[in-house]
Amino acid sequence: MAFEQPACRVCEFTLVSRLFCFSCNALQPFPLEVDFFEVLGFPISFEIKSAELEERYQQLSLELHPDFYGSAPEAEKRLSETATAVLNTAYNTLREPTSRAGYLLHLLAQKQKLDERSLPDGFLGEMFFLQEALDELLESGNADELSGMRDEMRKRQKDIEADYAPLFKRLKDHPEDSEILQQLQTHLNAERYLRRLLGRIPA
Amino acid sequence: MAYSEKVIDHYSEPRNVGSFDKSAANVGTGLVGAPECGDVMKLQIQVDPETKEIVDAKFKTFGCGSAIASSSLATEWVKGKSIDEAMSIQNTEIVEELSLPPVKIHCSVLAEDAIKAAIADYKSRNED
16 A cells, blocks of 8 residues: 655645644644544554654644644644544554554455454354353452463463464555455454453453 | 443343253254454244244343343243244344444344344254
8 A cells, every 4th residue: 555645734844644744843634534544654554663653642742732722723723632632543543453453454454345243263152151151250259260261361362463463464465365354354353352251350 | 321221121130041952952042242342142042843933042141231131132022933933033123122322233233143043053953
């Protein structure tokens, strides 16, 4: 996918973020359908260094902060508010691997019809079994077994997360390969069930 | 978001919780899940082999109040119906009965899917 670098509406400097020009400090009007990678100024890719994301977010949220536009014209004031809201949504979506993978898949799979309920074979039955087992553990209050189950589920979550990067990498070489897209969707679906199960285990 | 009175009623006193032996010939089991939220629902029907009437139903759902209420209501509705009649239960009827808000419509879809899956399972193991 081509990553077009738009220019600042005031100084024509190439923009890093679609929301703000770091060269002349001008707020940028942005289209409603702006994607979250453009918002934070990263290429559309799964691999983002979290330290860089964090730094860019801090930088932008400071520059866009509505407090600095208190005496600005009404339109600028409103723009700083919507830009801040979009920035926060973008950051919250991209910082965590599973939600970033889900968002990126949504961007890349737009034209393809994926099976949104797909799961690995036998997975649903296993989740039902584990949920029932968890009921019993919660009733008995066995702390060791509960924490054992939590560790096991977290490990499986981590295993899923570890697969995102290689799958998206393969997708770069074979764009629109529906099998890879579907595999990603299956991973995301399975993760949701694990998350739900983990949510029931007290910390 | 506030739950409707009917949801609260089914949630606090769910009907027909439990399970049948899924290997019994007169039992059909439907296991479905909602990837939107990670809910898992099992609904089972017990069928009279002569009349093809659903004589009893059980469910177990791991999910939110609306998912539990939807499946609880589904077991009540299928009881006494023929499998063909039960097949025609629509999720929209569940939405209406429980006054589910738009964000909880997928819970009713799950219950409809569970009924259909249970009937399909029964049929697949009782082909004449």
